[in-house]
Amino acid sequence: MEEQIDLSKVDVIIDRYRDKKGSLIKVLNDIQEEYFYLPEEALRKVAKGLDIPLSRIYGVATFYNAFSLHPRGRHLVHVCVGTTCYVRGSDGLLAAAKKDLGIDVGGISPDKQFSLATIHCLGCCSIAPVIKVDENAHGRMMEDKVPSVLRQYY
Numbered sequence: 314m315e316e317q318i319d320l321s322k323v324d325v326i327i328d329r330y331r332d333k334k335g336s337l338i339k340v341l342n343d344i345q346e347e348y349f350y351l352p353e354e355a356l357r358k359v360a361k362g363l364d365i366p367l368s369r370i371y372g373v374a375t376f377y378n379a380f381s382l383h384p385r386g387r388h389l390v391h392v393c394v395g396t397t398c399y400v401r402g403s404d405g406l407l408a409a410a411k412k413d414l415g416i417d418v419g420g421i422s423p424d425k426q427f428s429l430a431t432i433h434c435l436g437c438c439s440i441a442p443v444i445k446v447d448e449n450a451h452g453r454m455m456e457d458k459v460p461s462v463l464r465q466y467y
């Protein structure tokens with residue numbers, strides 16, 4: 314069941330763009346910055362407030378990878394478990410990330426700052442093993458460095 318969230322900020326965001334045509338992406342971006350994802354109820358408010366079909370809003374929200382329709386933390390941590398990273402110890406990085414964040418893969422840290430996911434090859438095997446936080450790849454990672462890398466994002 315979706316956690317009850319205060320959507321009052323959505324009204325403020327809608328008002329900000331009410332008379333600006335073609336601003337749907339900016340609206341969705343602002344909502345995601347506020348809630349770290351796009352809550353369904355927020356999208357309904359946008360549809361009503363800006364008189365845009367909900368189907369179009371979902372079309373845009375699902376087209377861009379940057380948008381998430383599911384709750385997640387402020388920062389998205391990907392541990393690469395592709396072959397090259399795996400043979401260079403990514404299982405240890407994953408264990409370190411899980412331990413440091415106190416969550417499993419797919420989880421959100423209690424302070425909502427991080428989500429943890431795995432990925433099969435980030436396309437930068439030459440610097441394996443790699444973890445990626447948001448858009449930043451951290452290569453030649455070592456287990457004991459994981460906490461300090463994550464701390465950079467607080």
Ligand code: FES
Nearest residue numbers: 393395398435438
């Ligand atoms: S296998 Fe990890 S970057 Fe390619």
